[in-house]
Amino acid sequence: MSAPRGVSIPQAGDGLWDRAARAFSAWYDGRPEAMDELVTLLTPVLWQIARASRLDAEDAADAVQAAWLALVRRAHTISDPAAVAAWLITTVRREALRRARATRDVVLPDGMLEAAPAAGPGPDEQVVAHDEHRRLWAAVRTLTERCQELLRVVAFEEHPDYARISARLGMPVGSIGPTRARCLDKLRIALSAGPA
The missing domain is CATH 1.10.1740 (Rna Polymerase Sigma Factor; Chain: A)
Structure with missing residues (x-):
């Protein structure tokens, strides 16, 4: 050797x-x-x-x-x-x-x-999350201005205060839930119609 x-x-x-x-x-x-x-x-x-x-x-x-x-x-x-x-x-x-x-x-x-902080998502997971985020907001932009406003307010509140939302958006409290449901249905349709 x-x-x-x-x-x-x-x-x-x-x-x-x-x-x-x-x-x-x-x-x-x-x-x-x-x-x-x-x-x-x-x-x-x-x-x-x-x-x-x-x-x-x-x-x-x-x-x-x-x-x-x-x-x-x-x-x-x-x-x-x-x-x-x-x-x-x-x-x-x-x-x-x-x-x-x-x-x-x-x-x-x-x-x-x-x-050191805990390891975050890997590059592949970040790409997928970014793409999903991009697709979601592109689909939200296809909705009416009223739906966009309502979903933005509701999406960022854990327990939405319907009285405050009613005052902010000028909607009757009783119509917030049904309107939100219709807007979410439209959003689902827009997301499923887009590219996978």
């Missing part, structure tokens, strides 16, 4: 890499305590690689942890124990770069995440 770009992996005979290979073999052969030695030997190297990707301490620790978890899950894919150091270095570098890209894509000041 070749060294990742910018990382010099010493040749066989170097104590650190040889001990890492032996620790990996021992762990893989069923001696769980050998993983402690492997972690002790290689974590400082992995940590430096993660930090070289300009990760903060927390993200660097997560990248190193992810590399160790990947090793446990995929140890069977390493056929040469001498390659374990290079495999871990490559894995932590990829994870660190992935995390660095993710933090570059979303840069929030400290504490901003807690203060």
Whole structure:
């Protein structure tokens, strides 16, 4: 296995890499305590690689942890124990770069995440809502001036005050409900006649 770009992996005979290979073999052969030695030997190297990707301490620790978890899950894919150091270095570098890209894509000041508003509707939902809004008001404009006025007043009041509406529009209180119903029927017809 070749060294990742910018990382010099010493040749066989170097104590650190040889001990890492032996620790990996021992762990893989069923001696769980050998993983402690492997972690002790290689974590400082992995940590430096993660930090070289300009990760903060927390993200660097997560990248190193992810590399160790990947090793446990995929140890069977390493056929040469001498390659374990290079495999871990490559894995932590990829994870660190992935995390660095993710933090570059979303840069929030400290504490901003807690203060961020809840996610709103997505772009597709916004387009649909805008189109529905546009179609509704285009249909309202096809109604008589009296219907438009009545529907505007009634639409924006949760509990319309018929006495106030009567005074504002100059309509008898008893005719507001039936007139509103006729106007809404006309609006429904105008909406259904328009493009879907």
